[in-house]
Amino acid sequence: MWADSSGRQARKTPATVRIVMEVLHRNSSEKLVFLETFGCQMNENDSERMLGFLKDIRYSRTATPENADLIIINTCSIRDKAEQKVYSILGRFKELKKENPGLIIGVSGCVAQQEGATLLKRAPHLDIVFGPHNVHKVKYLLSEAEKKKRVVAVEFKEGIDEDEYACERPETGRKAFVSIMRGCDNFCSYCIVPYTRGREVSRRSADIVAEVVSLSGAGAREVTLIGQNVNSYGTGAGGDVGFPELLRKVASVDGIQRVRFITSHPKDISEDLIRLFGAEPKLCRHIHLPVQSGSVRILKEMRRGYTVSEYLSKILLLRQLYPEMAITTDIIVGFPGETDSDFNDTIELVNTVRFDNIFSFMYSPRPGTKAAAFDGQVEPETRAERLRVLQERQKEITAERNMELVGRTMEVLVEGVSKVDPEEISGRTTCNRIVNFRAPLEMNGTLVDVLITRAYANSLRGEQRERSVSCY
Numbered sequence: 001m002w003a004d005s006s007g008r009q010a011r012k013t014p015a016t017v018r019i020v021m022e023v024l025h026r027n028s029s030e031k032l033v034f035l036e037t038f039g040c041q042m043n044e045n046d047s048e049r050m051l052g053f054l055k056d057i058r059y060s061r062t063a064t065p066e067n068a069d070l071i072i073i074n075t076c077s078i079r080d081k082a083e084q085k086v087y088s089i090l091g092r093f094k095e096l097k098k099e100n101p102g103l104i105i106g107v108s109g110c111v112a113q114q115e116g117a118t119l120l121k122r123a124p125h126l127d128i129v130f131g132p133h134n135v136h137k138v139k140y141l142l143s144e145a146e147k148k149k150r151v152v153a154v155e156f157k158e159g160i161d162e163d164e165y166a167c168e169r170p171e172t173g174r175k176a177f178v179s180i181m182r183g184c185d186n187f188c189s190y191c192i193v194p195y196t197r198g199r200e201v202s203r204r205s206a207d208i209v210a211e212v213v214s215l216s217g218a219g220a221r222e223v224t225l226i227g228q229n230v231n232s233y234g235t236g237a238g239g240d241v242g243f244p245e246l247l248r249k250v251a252s253v254d255g256i257q258r259v260r261f262i263t264s265h266p267k268d269i270s271e272d273l274i275r276l277f278g279a280e281p282k283l284c285r286h287i288h289l290p291v292q293s294g295s296v297r298i299l300k301e302m303r304r305g306y307t308v309s310e311y312l313s314k315i316l317l318l319r320q321l322y323p324e325m326a327i328t329t330d331i332i333v334g335f336p337g338e339t340d341s342d343f344n345d346t347i348e349l350v351n352t353v354r355f356d357n358i359f360s361f362m363y364s365p366r367p368g369t370k371a372a373a374f375d376g377q378v379e380p381e382t383r384a385e386r387l388r389v390l391q392e393r394q395k396e397i398t399a400e401r402n403m404e405l406v407g408r409t410m411e412v413l414v415e416g417v418s419k420v421d422p423e424e425i426s427g428r429t430t431c432n433r434i435v436n437f438r439a440p441l442e443m444n445g446t447l448v449d450v451l452i453t454r455a456y457a458n459s460l461r462g463e464q465r466e467r468s469v470s471c472y
């Protein structure tokens with residue numbers, strides 16, 4: 001999300017030149033924040049809101065920590081040794097703090113929520129620790145740190161106040177994430193999210209629509225509605241309408257050309273939502289539906305709330321109604337107790353569904369989760385080998401599915417200059433594939449028909465066509 005044209009420019013310019021340029025352009029009362037974001041779309045959205053709140057007090061973003069007045073690391077603890085990673089990143093900034101004692105350093109996000117005051121104890125040069133429910137307090141926390149107080153804000157809020165979203169979005173481009181809910185109540189046995197993001201609560205539909213109207217006014221053409229389980233939007237605390245109705249409202253906002261959402265939980269996806277793909281032309285033909293495993297037994301141990309056959313029947317309905325829709329998923333290998341036979345069931349499911357793409361991970365025990373205490377933890381070597389086998393198989397399937405698109409004309413929303421060739425522009429199809437083609441940059445933000453001429457592992461190449469044929 002941050003890789004907009006200015007971001008790319010910043011990466012190409014040597015760091016020293018960039019620092020000098022930034023210092024020269026800097027107004028005396030302006031301050032600089034260096035913000036590094038890890039993890040999911042929720043964290044990206046939280047980072048954007050931080051930048052928005054900080055803009056009120058004249059902070060703008062810098063791409064280099066060396067000239068920053070404030071450094072924030074927005075962390076993720078979904079896998080691996082997340083805590084150690086944060087301490088090692090913090091270590092990098094120790095020298096900077098020595099050189100500039102006025103520098104303020106903060107850690108936010110899911111590791112901040114998980115570790116709280118421990119982070120302050122273990123990193124004496126750290127000033128602020130705040131969790132995902134306290135993003136909107138960033139200005140207050142900063143003012144405390146300026147008084148030389150070290151502060152921790154990790155308390156959970158029950159509901160959502162719209163004040164938490166009342167900020168400008170300084171980095172709005174053509175695409176924007178809109179958070180529609182917070183937290184998760186599912187407690188899948190391997191997952192840390194319910195502990196770091198708290199209970200599920202939805203934002204009111206009118207507030208979400210107002211945010212989309214304002215993003216559209218700022219130039220956004222595509223919005224992605226985000227939540228850990230968007231299919232249960234409006235069913236618990238907070239929301240006033242169901243998810244399909246929210247999608248209709250958002251799609252009706254002037255200027256918005258495409259609507260996406262992430263993440264869907266297979267147990268909660270309704271037929272109403274599935275039918276909406278046929279009725280709402282702005283709704284992109286792509287669904288990310290994490291299955292996690294192809295083994296009936298492992299799915300039960302994961303507490304996912306659906307069986308393999310229930311998952312497959314939803315896929316079948318989607319494929320019957322929309323044969324060309326892209327379906328992607330998440331898969332964990334090496335969950336405790338997973339045998340070769342369970343893993344083969346996952347490979348079989350992958351062969352049956354032929355996902356357009358998958359995000360696959362080795363199981364990683366997370367502190368405080370049920371599965372971390374399960375018997376039968378799988379050896380790291382076995383986990384790594386299973387991941388390799390799965391990824392190899394999926395690579396073949398993705399390549400085959402990309403090849404199937406050659407010769408078709410597809411609608412592409414232009415997002416800017418291509419990352420691989422500055423002479424080309426780049427955009428995405430409704431099924432979320434990257435397409436590079438030659439056309440003037442003025443087309444940025446418009447929908448263009450493109451004939452797909454070549455397929456690669458992670459992108460497509462094409463030629464612009466007259467605006468007459470349009471198969472999504």
Ligand code: SAH
Pocket residue numbers: 078079190191192227228229263264265290292330331332361362363364365366
């Ligand atoms: N809410 C989403 C997932 C959010 S986390 C859903 O339920 O589908 C993103 C992905 O990280 C998960 O889908 C899962 O595949 C992976 N993940 C979560 N916890 C993990 C763990 N402990 N080890 C390995 N992968 C994990």
Ligand code: SF4
Pocket residue numbers: 184185186187188191192193194228229265
């Ligand atoms: Fe984690 Fe499960 Fe919630 Fe997804 S649904 S965030 S995997 S607990």
Ligand code: F3S
Pocket residue numbers: 038039040041042043075076077078109110192193196197
């Ligand atoms: Fe990571 Fe927290 Fe998101 S653990 S995946 S940043 S909800």
